[in-house]
Amino acid sequence: MFEYAWLIILSPLVGFLIAGLFGRYFPKHVGWVSVGSIGFSFVVALWLLIEVLQRGAIGAAVSEIATGVEWVPGIRFQLLIDNLSAFMLVLVSLLSTLIALYSIGYMAHEEGKPRYFAEICLFVAGMLGTVSADNFLQLLIFWEIMGLCSYLLIGFWYHKPEAASAAKKAFLVTRIGDVLFLFGVIAIQIIFGTLEFSGIQRQLAANWMNIDPRMLTLIPLLLFGGAVGKSAQFPLHLWLPDAMEGPTPVSALIHAATMVKAGVFLVARSFIFLVPTEEVAPGVREVIHGAVPWNAILIIAIIGGFTAFFAATMALANYDIKRVLAYSTISQLAYMFLGLGAGAWLLAEHGVEETAGYSAALFHLTNHAFFKALLFLAAGSVIHAVHTNDMREMGGLRKHLPITSLTMLLGALALSGFPGFSGFWSKDEILAVTFEAGSGNSLFTLLWIAGIGTAFMTAFYTFRLWFMTFAGKYRGHDEEHVHESPRVMTVPLMILAAFTIGSGAFAFLTNGWSNFVFYAAPHEQGPIDALAASPTLAIISVVVALGGIGLAALVYYRQTISAGVFTRSRAGASVHRLLSNRYYIDEGANQLARYGVVGVAAATDWFDRRVIDGAVNGIARGGAAASRASDWFDRRVVDGAVNAFSLTTVRSSLTARKRQTGRVQDYTAVIVFGLSIVIIVILIWRVVLPALGVP
Amino acid sequence: MIPLEYELILSALLFVIGLYGVLTRHNAIVVLMSIEIMFNAPILNLVAFSAYTGDAAGQMFALIAIALAAGEAAVGLAIFLVLYRAHGTVDLSRVRLLRW
Numbered sequence: 001m002f003e004y005a006w007l008i009i010l011s012p013l014v015g016f017l018i019a020g021l022f023g024r025y026f027p028k029h030v031g032w033v034s035v036g037s038i039g040f041s042f043v044v045a046l047w048l049l050i051e052v053l054q055r056g057a058i059g060a061a062v063s064e065i066a067t068g069v070e071w072v073p074g075i076r077f078q079l080l081i082d083n084l085s086a087f088m089l090v091l092v093s094l095l096s097t098l099i100a101l102y103s104i105g106y107m108a109h110e111e112g113k114p115r116y117f118a119e120i121c122l123f124v125a126g127m128l129g130t131v132s133a134d135n136f137l138q139l140l141i142f143w144e145i146m147g148l149c150s151y152l153l154i155g156f157w158y159h160k161p162e163a164a165s166a167a168k169k170a171f172l173v174t175r176i177g178d179v180l181f182l183f184g185v186i187a188i189q190i191i192f193g194t195l196e197f198s199g200i201q202r203q204l205a206a207n208w209m210n211i212d213p214r215m216l217t218l219i220p221l222l223l224f225g226g227a228v229g230k231s232a233q234f235p236l237h238l239w240l241p242d243a244m245e246g247p248t249p250v251s252a253l254i255h256a257a258t259m260v261k262a263g264v265f266l267v268a269r270s271f272i273f274l275v276p277t278e279e280v281a282p283g284v285r286e287v288i289h290g291a292v293p294w295n296a297i298l299i300i301a302i303i304g305g306f307t308a309f310f311a312a313t314m315a316l317a318n319y320d321i322k323r324v325l326a327y328s329t330i331s332q333l334a335y336m337f338l339g340l341g342a343g344a345w346l347l348a349e350h351g352v353e354e355t356a357g358y359s360a361a362l363f364h365l366t367n368h369a370f371f372k373a374l375l376f377l378a379a380g381s382v383i384h385a386v387h388t389n390d391m392r393e394m395g396g397l398r399k400h401l402p403i404t405s406l407t408m409l410l411g412a413l414a415l416s417g418f419p420g421f422s423g424f425w426s427k428d429e430i431l432a433v434t435f436e437a438g439s440g441n442s443l444f445t446l447l448w449i450a451g452i453g454t455a456f457m458t459a460f461y462t463f464r465l466w467f468m469t470f471a472g473k474y475r476g477h478d479e480e481h482v483h484e485s486p487r488v489m490t491v492p493l494m495i496l497a498a499f500t501i502g503s504g505a506f507a508f509l510t511n512g513w514s515n516f517v518f519y520a521a522p523h524e525q526g527p528i529d530a531l532a533a534s535p536t537l538a539i540i541s542v543v544v545a546l547g548g549i550g551l552a553a554l555v556y557y558r559q560t561i562s563a564g565v566f567t568r569s570r571a572g573a574s575v576h577r578l579l580s581n582r583y584y585i586d587e588g589a590n591q592l593a594r595y596g597v598v599g600v601a602a603a604t605d606w607f608d609r610r611v612i613d614g615a616v617n618g619i620a621r622g623g624a625a626a627s628r629a630s631d632w633f634d635r636r637v638v639d640g641a642v643n644a645f646s647l648t649t650v651r652s653s654l655t656a657r658k659r660q661t662g663r664v665q666d667y668t669a670v671i672v673f674g675l676s677i678v679i680i681v682i683l684i685w686r687v688v689l690p691a692l693g694v695p
Numbered sequence: 696m697i698p699l700e701y702e703l704i705l706s707a708l709l710f711v712i713g714l715y716g717v718l719t720r721h722n723a724i725v726v727l728m729s730i731e732i733m734f735n736a737p738i739l740n741l742v743a744f745s746a747y748t749g750d751a752a753g754q755m756f757a758l759i760a761i762a763l764a765a766g767e768a769a770v771g772l773a774i775f776l777v778l779y780r781a782h783g784t785v786d787l788s789r790v791r792l793l794r795w
Contacts, residue, residue, distance in 0.1 A: 662791030665718050665726075672714060 008041045016121035023114025031104035034117040042093035052086040080134035088131035095257035096124040098492040103249040105489035123149035127258035135195035154246040166245035173239040177229015184222030205278035208291035217293040220273040231263025234307040244322040248380030255329045256373030274344040292348040301341025305447030307334035312457040317579035336361040339430035342437040357433040364426035371414040374496035378408035381485040391468040393476040400482045405470040407497040416459035417545040422504035459548025467556035702743035710736035723785040
């Protein structure tokens with residue numbers, strides 16, 4: 001039915017091949033191959049989404065398979081087209097198209113453009129394949145393609161040692177998560193005998209009482225481990241800030257459209273484990289309470305809530321424009337995990353109607369994708385103009401970069417959750433869901449407080465960034481060279497700005513978004529209903545956002561409060577030092593690597609030398625001793641016998657040969673002697689003995 | 696008629712004398728001559744027994760043996776001639792080829 005969905009993945013792959021193989025013949029225009037192939041994917045994906053939504057208007061579950069090939073027996077390589085994947089395809093391809101378009105301008109003066117655009121295409125193909133995978137193995141394959149591309153693109157300037165090591169770091173840190181994910185996939189295959197989402201759901205509904213409940217908790221946690229690596233959650237968040245060494249459009253791609261979003265998507269897909277449902281009647285699903293892994297849900301929510309707060313604090317003290325955005329990405333992704341965790345809890349507790357958390361998280365994913373792409377591309381535009389990442393050397397750029405500053409302001413408002421902007425709707429909904437889950441488990445109340453604190457810090461650091469960059473006086477040098485970016489870069493910014501404002505409106509179109517991407521059942525509550533249901537919560541989050549923005553304005557715009565106030569006291573200074581050193585976690589990881597890994601290596605080395613080599617040498621020594629004994633036996637006994645024999649022969653022949661004189665008469669004498677004896681014997685025998693009377 | 700024992704004793708004496716010559720003399724020619732003496736001992740025996748038994752076959756054998764002895768002497772002399780050519784001597788104590 002939806003077989004043409006394959007085009008969505010194949011088109012960027014073809015673009016990858018063209019740009020990679022033939023791009024060097026037209027390096028100036030190779031970017032358009034990328035834009036064209038991903039853009040084509042977007043068109044097909046949009047068509048697919050419209051088709052899916054028409055299947056019974058918005059709110060009807062569609063779950064279709066685009067048939068593929070049987071790859072290995074039991075595992076079919078095919079696409080799952082449901083509301084979630086159809087929507088993700090559109091989102092990813094749209095953002096990637098805009099980012100590729102922007103890259104044409106950003107990378108105009110760079111070497112190696114064919115490589116860059118080929119890798120972009122492959123990256124996007126990996127993400128599109130991940131979101132449309134029908135089974136966990138296929139998902140893992142495309143997931144790993146993305147891991148590879150992130151490595152290649154972060155290390156695009158591979159001659160820069162920082163970029164090379166950042167790429168290596170990204171690859172190695174996400175690898176930890178990927179290995180967990182792989183274990184999860186293996187566990188699923190062993191326990192359920194299938195990797196297809198629908199098959200697993202059926203198996204789980206039919207057999208959950210026969211499955212070890214520890215496995216039911218472990219599997220979603222292993223999958224979440226993969227998501228933690230990919231989405232840079234604590235404690236695997238180390239790679240994302242360093243990934244800023246790559247070109248800025250790549251950062252935008254990683255942070256907005258691909259890569260980190262895959263982790264959220266994976267957790268959304270693993271809802272089949274978090275909140276297992278069964279079909280009690282056609283079209284009616286109910287939660288299987290016995291099979292809900294409550295601890296796994298709690299862990300996901302706690303990691304989310306903690307990382308949100310933790311990453312936001314690190315963003316407060318950073319001066320690198322891209323790193324601030326990177327920490328904010330970690331923090332915002334953590335919001336999504338918090339939303340998914342709280343949503344899963346509510347869903348499991350209250351039944352299938354309560355899908356607000358799931359949809360809020362995915363709504364936030366969408367909004368975040370737009371405004372974070374916008375912020376990164378705008379930051380890239382700024383960097384393109386001033387050739388530095390350090391915000392201390394910016395300032396007052398508003399008059400030089402009018403379009404960039406305006407679009408970035410819109411992105412910043414959305415990120416800080418300013419009422420009416422997209423971030424407000426989704427973030428508020430996540431916080432509301434978390435608060436609501438607090439009535440079931442008070443831990444969620446704590447997480448809600450962390451979320452509120454994060455919202456305040458988010459608003460503060462976002463506007464700190466904006467004010468430091470665009471307001472005040474220029475603090476860098478060569479002001480006359482600062483100019484607005486070319487049209488090919490500003491147009492994507494404007495399109496993204498429109499989406500940033502507009503994506504909040506999706507919620508109104510689809511009754512609180514959940515009818516777009518619902519998991520168990522569509523629900524009726526619109527965004528205004530959600531706000532009206534808990535006006536206090538909405539007011540709190542608005543106040544917090546405005547408070548953060550206001551504080552940033554006071555410190556960095558009006559400068560009525562000096563920034564030094566925060567670092568003047570000893571405690572403040574040490575907090576600042578702690579934050580700007582990223583809680584010393586990177587150093588800790590390095591020390592761990594230095595002492596832990598090297599220690600393990602030394603221990604292994606010792607073991608290798610002493611035990612294994614010792615064993616080998618012992619065996620060798622034993623063999624040598626045995627062969628020496630054998631040698632001794634051979635020489636002494638066997639050779640001795642042989643030599644003794646030959647020596648005796650030689651000696652006796654030496655004696656005997658003396659009788660052989662060569663003189664004829666000697667021989668004759670011997671003959672005569674012998675003959676005489678014969679004659680004497682005959683004589684005795686025949687004559688003497690008879691004569692003596694012997695018989 | 697001469698008794699058989701006398702003839703046998705004569706024959707034995709001839710044999711022993713010839714044997715003594717073969718074993719003691721150094722000159723190959725003398726050794727050959729001694730062999731001829733030894734040869735005569737059995738021939739004499741043949742004749743003696745032929746006369747004793749009255750069977751003429753013994754005399755026939757004796758004649759054949761004499762003829763063979765002539766051939767043997769001829770062959771022996773030819774060998775010594777060649778020996779002399781090769782070594783310049785017919786002294787048997789100095790010709791030591793039949794050794795290790």
